[in-house]
Amino acid sequence: MARMTMIEAVRSGMDVSMARDENVVVFGEDVGYFGGVFRCTQGLQAKYGKTRCFDAPISESGIVGTAIGMAAYGLKPCVEIQFADYMYPAYDQITQEAARIRYRSNGDFTCPIVLRMPTGGGIFGGQTHSQSPEALFTHVCGLKVIVPSNPYDAKGLLVSAIEDPDPVMFLEPKRLYNGPFDGHHERPVTPWSKHELGDVPEGHYTIPIGKAEIRRKGSAVTVIAYGTMVHVALAAAEETGIDAEVIDLRSLLPLDLDTIVQSVTKTGRCVVVHEATLTSGFGGELVSLVQEHCFYHLEAPVIRVTGWDTPYPHAQEWDYFPGPARVGRALTEVMEA
Amino acid sequence: MSDLDRLSLHVPEPAVRPGDQPDFSNVKIPKAGSVPRPEVDVAPEEIRDLAYSIIRVLNREGEAVGPWAGLLSDEELLTGLRHMMMLRAFDARMLMAQRQGKTSFYMQHLGEEAVSCAFRRALRKGDMNFPTYRQAGLLIADDYPMVEMMNQIFSNESDPCHGRQLPVMYTSKEHGFFTISGNLATQYVQAVGWAMASAIKNDTRIAAGWIGDGSTAESDFHSALVFASTYRAPVILNIVNNQWAISTFQGIARGGSGTFAARGLGFGIPALRVDGNDYLAVYAVARWAAERARRNLGPTLIEYVTYRVGAHSTSDDPSAYRPKTESEAWPLGDPVLRLKKHLIVRGAWSEERHAQAEAEVMDEVIQAQKQAESHGTLHAGGKPSVRDIFEGVYAEMPPHIRRQRQKAGY
Numbered sequence: 048m049a050r051m052t053m054i055e056a057v058r059s060g061m062d063v064s065m066a067r068d069e070n071v072v073v074f075g076e077d078v079g080y081f082g083g084v085f086r087c088t089q090g091l092q093a094k095y096g097k098t099r100c101f102d103a104p105i106s107e108s109g110i111v112g113t114a115i116g117m118a119a120y121g122l123k124p125c126v127e128i129q130f131a132d133y134m135y136p137a138y139d140q141i142t143q144e145a146a147r148i149r150y151r152s153n154g155d156f157t158c159p160i161v162l163r164m165p166t167g168g169g170i171f172g173g174q175t176h177s178q179s180p181e182a183l184f185t186h187v188c189g190l191k192v193i194v195p196s197n198p199y200d201a202k203g204l205l206v207s208a209i210e211d212p213d214p215v216m217f218l219e220p221k222r223l224y225n226g227p228f229d230g231h232h233e234r235p236v237t238p239w240s241k242h243e244l245g246d247v248p249e250g251h252y253t254i255p256i257g258k259a260e261i262r263r264k265g266s267a268v269t270v271i272a273y274g275t276m277v278h279v280a281l282a283a284a285e286e287t288g289i290d291a292e293v294i295d296l297r298s299l300l301p302l303d304l305d306t307i308v309q310s311v312t313k314t315g316r317c318v319v320v321h322e323a324t325l326t327s328g329f330g331g332e333l334v335s336l337v338q339e340h341c342f343y344h345l346e347a348p349v350i351r352v353t354g355w356d357t358p359y360p361h362a363q364e365w366d367y368f369p370g371p372a373r374v375g376r377a378l379t380e381v382m383e384a
Numbered sequence: 385m386s387d388l389d390r391l392s393l394h395v396p397e398p399a400v401r402p403g404d405q406p407d408f409s410n411v412k413i414p415k416a417g418s419v420p421r422p423e424v425d426v427a428p429e430e431i432r433d434l435a436y437s438i439i440r441v442l443n444r445e446g447e448a449v450g451p452w453a454g455l456l457s458d459e460e461l462l463t464g465l466r467h468m469m470m471l472r473a474f475d476a477r478m479l480m481a482q483r484q485g486k487t488s489f490y491m492q493h494l495g496e497e498a499v500s501c502a503f504r505r506a507l508r509k510g511d512m513n514f515p516t517y518r519q520a521g522l523l524i525a526d527d528y529p530m531v532e533m534m535n536q537i538f539s540n541e542s543d544p545c546h547g548r549q550l551p552v553m554y555t556s557k558e559h560g561f562f563t564i565s566g567n568l569a570t571q572y573v574q575a576v577g578w579a580m581a582s583a584i585k586n587d588t589r590i591a592a593g594w595i596g597d598g599s600t601a602e603s604d605f606h607s608a609l610v611f612a613s614t615y616r617a618p619v620i621l622n623i624v625n626n627q628w629a630i631s632t633f634q635g636i637a638r639g640g641s642g643t644f645a646a647r648g649l650g651f652g653i654p655a656l657r658v659d660g661n662d663y664l665a666v667y668a669v670a671r672w673a674a675e676r677a678r679r680n681l682g683p684t685l686i687e688y689v690t691y692r693v694g695a696h697s698t699s700d701d702p703s704a705y706r707p708k709t710e711s712e713a714w715p716l717g718d719p720v721l722r723l724k725k726h727l728i729v730r731g732a733w734s735e736e737r738h739a740q741a742e743a744e745v746m747d748e749v750i751q752a753q754k755q756a757e758s759h760g761t762l763h764a765g766g767k768p769s770v771r772d773i774f775e776g777v778y779a780e781m782p783p784h785i786r787r788q789r790q791k792a793g794y
Binding site: 072117120122139149150153156189191212300304 | 512514544545546548549553555556557562563565567570572573574575576577578579580581582583584585591603604606607608610611614776777778779782783784785
């Protein structure tokens with residue numbers, strides 16, 4: 048065991064995978080010599096050589112397109128999209144190519160690629176460095192979508208993603224890179240070194256894709272969250288004193304519906320939280336599933352707490368970010384309903 | 385404001401439209417044999433003029449002339465002729481099958497047979513093509529079973545794609561033919577990635593990407609050239625310039641650049657233009673590019689100058705956008721007739737043997753079609769299972785898709 052930040056955990060996940068499998072290659076903008084703008088790939092080029100970890104031209108469709116070709120050859124590319132906000136030029140390659148190659152060729156060709164991308168706001172990144180585009184991926188059949196909330200999960204899920212036979216979108220909440228940020232931006236963040244989920248095995252391990260984790264047991268209300276919002280939800284539960292059960296989805300697609308249904312059936316109340324915009328967000332899917340499967344157990348309407356339906360603003364970042372106060376108000380509201 | 389000239393937008397137009405006399409006077413055609421053949425390790429900047437010329441081997445008399453000639457034996461040329469005749473017969477039968485309602489859609493190669501048929505012969509087993517929808521010659525010339533192609537076109541119970549793909553979107557890893565997508569240009573940069581992987585693994589295999597004149601305007605074309613240039617990928621980047629992108633003449637995609645091949649020059653990629661209706665020229669240029677790739681000298685861009693004689697697909701009528709007789713005026717002739725003439729000049733072929741071969745080829749295609757139809761056609765006979773809708777989205781079926789399959793009754 049070692050204490051790792053989420054950056055170190057992600058790096059360790061790639062390191063372990065590259066050591067175990069010579070077909071794993073890592074590339075993207077600034078990832079080679081420099082080690083990535085968030086330093087997630089630092090040292091990998093020195094260790095594995097520049098044909099296994101290298102810089103790419105600033106061309107996301109090129110990065111993803113070449114990764115697809117490499118996967119068709121038999122490699123297992125794990126590429127970095129510098130910010131999730133930069134993935135749009137690659138969207139054609141992701142949705143019409145990567146996601147469908149197995150299906151359209153009936154398995155003659157497959158596409159085992161991982162696209163890592165820092166996601167979410169909270170770093171004063173403005174409109175183009177703060178987005179949470181996960182719903183644009185969960186809407187695409189053939190993809191898997193993962194959003195880890197801590198170093199232990201990040202490494203275990205990344206190793207699983209690299210070993211997965213299908214394309215995986217791996218969204219890393221960048222505000223969690225250095226600690227379990229709970230939305231209290233005015234306070235210093237506890238470093239991962241002082242958090243139990245910063246304890247990460249140095250060797251190989253995996254976490255199954257498609258399994259949620261209950262981060263806080265509770266009986267009054269179920270909060271469904273992922274990524275940064277898991278820590279915001281935990282803070283809101285503590286601060287309101289409401290006995291919330293907080294589910295960390297970890298994997299959005301495939302989704303651990305059983306854990307959701309069991310919890311909501313028990314609590315009878317549900318709040319869905321994400322940082323992405325409201326309309327047609329992944330929360331809409333979660334709420335639909337909850338009403339389809341738990342309708343007769345519900346005591347109150349399900350509430351969504353999300354980013355506003357506006358672009359991510361710069362100066363007003365903390366009025367946009369769905370912090371613990373907003374989540375706390377939703378918890379109170381759903382309890383009073 | 386008053387002292388400034390008003391701007392106006394330039395929108396290119398083809399020289400002629402329906403009702404006009406066909407006019408290809410703008411296509412400058414050098415004499416066969418006149419374009420030099422450089423060494424494969426030539427510096428790209430020394431052969432910039434090849435991007436503006438047309439490499440040709442067969443002259444009007446049917447002779448193979450010049451420095452690009454002399455690579456193929458009589459036997460190889462006869463095989464090539466047979467492949468092109470096979471593809472033409474295949475197209476004729478499948479077009480008719482579409483009209484008979486046996487499939488929803490078809491795309492033919494008429495006039496472009498030499499490009500994919502000759503190119504395939506310049507590759508080796510294990511090399512990988514990333515084709516578009518108009519390179520079925522890559523399969524025919526690699527002896528992929530025609531009946532499998534037809535099963536795919538008919539979406540029948542033996543369709544290798546299990547009914548999931550549009551007709552002609554074949555796949556065959558074994559025959560070096562990447563699954564066709566149906567959207568445009570995405571495969572071009574994937575070819576570069578495959579080639580990069582081969583180089584990363586110190587393999588000996590090379591890749592080939594395919595694109596049409598129209599879709600060179602897609603950003604993936606640019607991405608492909610950047611990556612190919614940066615990593616000197618062992619890839620052949622083919623542009624099939626058949627003059628028409630559905631109804632849009634090639635000038636809309638080409639814009640102000642002299643030729644499509646010239647697009648490679650800014651990337652430092654050797655760029656060649658070749659007579660796409662000349663089997664020998666296509667083969668010679670493809671061999672040159674393949675040798676460059678195999679010797680780790682990097683990518684080559686090739687523009688095949690050809691003409692799409694038929695419609696884009698069974699869904700459009702060319703007489704609505706170009707003169708009906710334009711194909712007859714195309715100055716580079718018919719690839720099958722040109723190779724046939726050459727073989728006769730060589731003394732390896734005759735009109736009688738050609739007529740006999742045409743009948744044999746058609747018979748072979750008809751036999752294959754009978755076999756394929758015994759497995760069903762789109763609306764009759766054996767079909768893929770409804771279960772196939774749900775299979776193969778992922779390696780392992782996730783619970784939500786299983787629930788949906790059950791809901792569908794399977």
